[in-house]
Amino acid sequence: MRYVISGAAGFIGSHICDRLISSGHQVLAFDNLITGHRENIAHLLKNSRFEFREQDVCEAFEIAGSVDRVFHLASLASPVDYLEHPIETLESGSTATRNMLEIALRHNARFLLTSTSECYGDPLEHPQRETYWGNVNPVGLRSCYDESKRYAEALTMAYHRVHGVKTNIARIFNTYGPRMALNDGRVVPAFIDQALRGVNLTVFGDGSQTRSFCYVSDMVEGLLRLSECDEIYPVNLGNPTELTILGFAELIRKRFDDAVGIDFLPLPSDDPKVRRPDITKARTILGWEPRVPLDEGLTQTIDSFKTRVAPVTTLAWTAAESSPDRVR
Ligand code: UDP
Numbered sequence: 001m002r003y004v005i006s007g008a009a010g011f012i013g014s015h016i017c018d019r020l021i022s023s024g025h026q027v028l029a030f031d032n033l034i035t036g037h038r039e040n041i042a043h044l045l046k047n048s049r050f051e052f053r054e055q056d057v058c059e060a061f062e063i064a065g066s067v068d069r070v071f072h073l074a075s076l077a078s079p080v081d082y083l084e085h086p087i088e089t090l091e092s093g094s095t096a097t098r099n100m101l102e103i104a105l106r107h108n109a110r111f112l113l114t115s116t117s118e119c120y121g122d123p124l125e126h127p128q129r130e131t132y133w134g135n136v137n138p139v140g141l142r143s144c145y146d147e148s149k150r151y152a153e154a155l156t157m158a159y160h161r162v163h164g165v166k167t168n169i170a171r172i173f174n175t176y177g178p179r180m181a182l183n184d185g186r187v188v189p190a191f192i193d194q195a196l197r198g199v200n201l202t203v204f205g206d207g208s209q210t211r212s213f214c215y216v217s218d219m220v221e222g223l224l225r226l227s228e229c230d231e232i233y234p235v236n237l238g239n240p241t242e243l244t245i246l247g248f249a250e251l252i253r254k255r256f257d258d259a260v261g262i263d264f265l266p267l268p269s270d271d272p273k274v275r276r277p278d279i280t281k282a283r284t285i286l287g288w289e290p291r292v293p294l295d296e297g298l299t300q301t302i303d304s305f306k307t308r309v310a311p312v313t314t315l316a317w318t319a320a321e322s323s324p325d326r327v328r
Helices: 011-022 079-084 086-093 095-107 143-163 187-197 216-226 245-255 280-286 294-306 311-321
Strands: 002-006 026-031 050-054 069-072 110-116 167-172 201-204 210-212 235-237 242-244 262-265
Touching: 002 011, 002 095, 011 026, 011 216, 069 095, 079 086, 079 143, 086 095, 086 143, 095 110, 095 143, 110 143, 110 216, 143 167, 167 216, 187 201, 187 245, 187 294, 201 245, 210 245, 216 235, 216 280, 235 280, 242 245, 245 262, 245 294
Parallel strands: 002 026, 002 069, 026 050, 069 110, 110 167, 167 235, 201 262
Antiparallel strands: 210 242
């Protein structure tokens, strides 16, 4: 099949491209590289079934030839990135979603929207089921992301209802793995990067807020299964194993022999207090659930990050190992 993928040089996008190319499909990949990285797909560029266009899908575009699947992943998905680029974030949920839906419509292709657990905002229902409508601050700092994704879901449903486009909506919960940007502020790369550099982990608030982390290969499998089924309503994809951010910090500290301590910093505004997916629906209709335990996924992730942390920071890590006063 021929897949058109926006956000292809991003974290999850590039892993999807790998999987599709290794399964023998063709991929036409788009990314404007605002947060994606060419290195994530560099190894695919020589493959004749892989074509990359550095292009912003907010600009309308045409595609020659047939298309079977359209995946819209382009988005500024980390709080640091969307706070820095709120307008681009709103555009990627609105204009870009519409452009990708138009491609699906014109080519009679299936469309997959990668939405987010942020649609639930700071949830009052826990764990979150797809039927929960959310608790979102429409004018808060995170609203550029939350509301644009909620709009993207509404637009996707409208294209399905008005034009009959075959659509799927995945609500992606926190996902981690190799190729995450080290500096995008998300908690998994932030803590690993800090631990590798031998500086204290930065826990926001008292660390009692919860998240659950899904390894990227599990997420890719869930997305591909969803894109082959007829479910039009949102489906949660994520790992239901929940832990507090402080608990996660302790877990990372242990992986580094407690060589770093913890600094407590203010909690960002509207930071959700709890988050955990109810994945009953994905289990039932996709026969999917995460397989990679956190320990195993973290080993892969830490190993991949080790090759990316600058040598000078490796020295800092070495120094921290023999510096007892850094331990909390
Ligand atoms: N967080 C933290 N320290 C960091 C980065 C994040 O304590 O250096 C917290 C953040 O406040 C949130 C959780 O970790 O409660 C997950 O944050 P992330 O940015 O990874 O994604 P989110 O789930 O908020 O979209």
